[in-house]
Amino acid sequence: MSVTTAQTEVCGIVLHPAGHTRSPAMHKAAYAALGLDATYHAFDVRPDSLAAAIAGVRALGLRQIAVSIPHKEAVLKHLDHLDETAEAIGAVNTVTRVGDDLVGSNTDYTGALQALRRLVEPSGTQAVVLGAGGAARAVVRGLVDAGAQVCILNRTQSRADALASELGAHDTGSLEVLGSRPYDILVNTTSVGLGDDVSPVKPQDLRADTVVMDAVYQPETTRLLADAAEAGARPLGGKWMLVYQAAAQLELWSGRTAPIDVMAQAFDRAGDV
Ligand code: ATR
Numbered sequence: 001m002s003v004t005t006a007q008t009e010v011c012g013i014v015l016h017p018a019g020h021t022r023s024p025a026m027h028k029a030a031y032a033a034l035g036l037d038a039t040y041h042a043f044d045v046r047p048d049s050l051a052a053a054i055a056g057v058r059a060l061g062l063r064q065i066a067v068s069i070p071h072k073e074a075v076l077k078h079l080d081h082l083d084e085t086a087e088a089i090g091a092v093n094t095v096t097r098v099g100d101d102l103v104g105s106n107t108d109y110t111g112a113l114q115a116l117r118r119l120v121e122p123s124g125t126q127a128v129v130l131g132a133g134g135a136a137r138a139v140v141r142g143l144v145d146a147g148a149q150v151c152i153l154n155r156t157q158s159r160a161d162a163l164a165s166e167l168g169a170h171d172t173g174s175l176e177v178l179g180s181r182p183y184d185i186l187v188n189t190t191s192v193g194l195g196d197d198v199s200p201v202k203p204q205d206l207r208a209d210t211v212v213m214d215a216v217y218q219p220e221t222t223r224l225l226a227d228a229a230e231a232g233a234r235p236l237g238g239k240w241m242l243v244y245q246a247a248a249q250l251e252l253w254s255g256r257t258a259p260i261d262v263m264a265q266a267f268d269r270a271g272d273v
Contacts, residue, residue, distance in 0.1 A: 009038040010060070011253070014053055015068035018044035022270035023066055026246045029266035033259045038063070047074065054078040057095065057102065064096045064253040066246075072134055079104040088167075089137045094249050105252060108138035111245025112215075113146055116185065119234050120211045123147035126182050130175060130200050131189035132159035135215050137167065139187050144168045151181055155190070179205040186233075188214045188224055199223040208232030215241055220271070243267055 013023045027040040043065075045053045050071055055078075057065050067075050072091040076082065079092065080101035086092045092104035116122055127143045129136055132154040143150045144167060151171040154160035160172040173181065178201055192200040193216045201224055206212065212228035217238030225235035247258030 004039055005037075007037060009036070009063040009253070010041070011038060011062065011064045011066075012041040012043055013066040013068055014043045014045040014050070014071055016044055016046050016070060018042060021068070022242070022267050023068075023246060025266045025270035026243065026263045027250060029262050030247075030250050030259055033262045034254070034256050036254055036256070038254075045071070047071070050074055051078055054095070054102070057097070062097065064094065064249060066249060067093050067095060069134075076104060078102070085109050085141070089141050091134055091137055093138075093245065094252065096249075096253050105249075106138055107245040107248035107252070108135065108241070109142045109145075110248045111241045111243075112139045112187070112213075113142040114244040114248075115236060115240035116187075116211065116213060118240060119236055120185060121146075122185060125149070125184040127151070127185040127187065128153060128178065128181055128183040129169075129187050129189060130154070130178075132156070132163045133189065135189040136163060139189050139215070140164075140167045140169055143185070143187075148185065151183070153178060153181070175200055178202075183207075184210055186210060186212045186228075188212075188216065188222075191216065193222040193224055194218060197223050199227055201227070203227040203231065206231035206233055210234070211236060213241070214238050217242060218271075239264070239267055 024040045031038045082104040086104045086106040089106050093108050094105040096103050125148045127148040128151045150169040152160040152164050152169045153173045153175050157174050164172045190200050210233045212233045213236040214222045214224050215238045216222050228235045243264045250258045
């Protein structure tokens with residue numbers, strides 16, 4: 001255990017309920033690998049305490065706070081600036097102290113894109129995003145900016161329509177129409193499959209030679225990813241989105257290149273406890 005001093009940078013995550021988060025493990029492993037004098041805490045912050053918590057971040061001079069469920073939109077009004085991506089997405093998952101200001105960013109956007117780029121370059125592809133909630137916003141925006149044609153399918157189609165017109169997706173539909181839509185990339189951002197052996201997609205709608213990414217990371221191989229592998233598609237687990245969004249956070253405040261493999265291994269180990 002390293003010794004903390006007045007110079008030690010303090011970072012953390014605000015979320016509610018606290019539950020189990022692998023963020024402290026990932027960030028601390030990266031600090032150790034890079035020799036950064038920094039520490040990381042998980043803070044259970046109820047929605048009615050968010051304003052006080054952000055005031056605390058200012059007063060105590062914390063370096064960076066990750067913002068998780070349910071605070072990603074509510075936090076906006078407490079910040080001094082938003083970067084361009086957070087502004088476009090309308091959600092913040094990272095608050096970084098820059099001088100005396102607190103700046104909001106969204107590294108879910110770059111996390112999703114970098115994860116996909118492990119297997120495929122989205123530019124010029126056709127992508128289908130399942131879901132129209134907060135996670136979908138970052139993924140859709142990332143794919144549109146990267147030059148993919150994006151179709152949003154959601155249980156409640158009106159939400160897909162609203163998101164598509166806001167973020168520049170070209171088509172929408174209900175989850176049932178996946179079989180009639182062409183795609184190279186399929187991304188699940190719904191919560192279907194979280195801790196359960198169910199999939200948002202019928203196995204017969206999955207295709208060979210596509211990339212299927214699941215934002216759900218628990219279990220590591222979701223039903224959707226197992227069905228995708230069975231269909232001859234290339235599956236990509238939600239772990240990678242989380243690792244890359246955390247890596248981008250570290251790079252924002254420290255200016256150092258994040259050790260991806262170290263953070264991915266810490267993510268794996270944190271799931272074993
Ligand atoms: P997040 O911020 O994690 O994306 P959210 O905003 O609550 O969470 O969005 C959850 C997404 O999962 C939505 O797209 C939701 O569909 P609706 O818009 O129709 O609610 C989708 N979802 C949740 N449970 C679902 C289920 N059982 N079947 C299909 N879609 C589901």
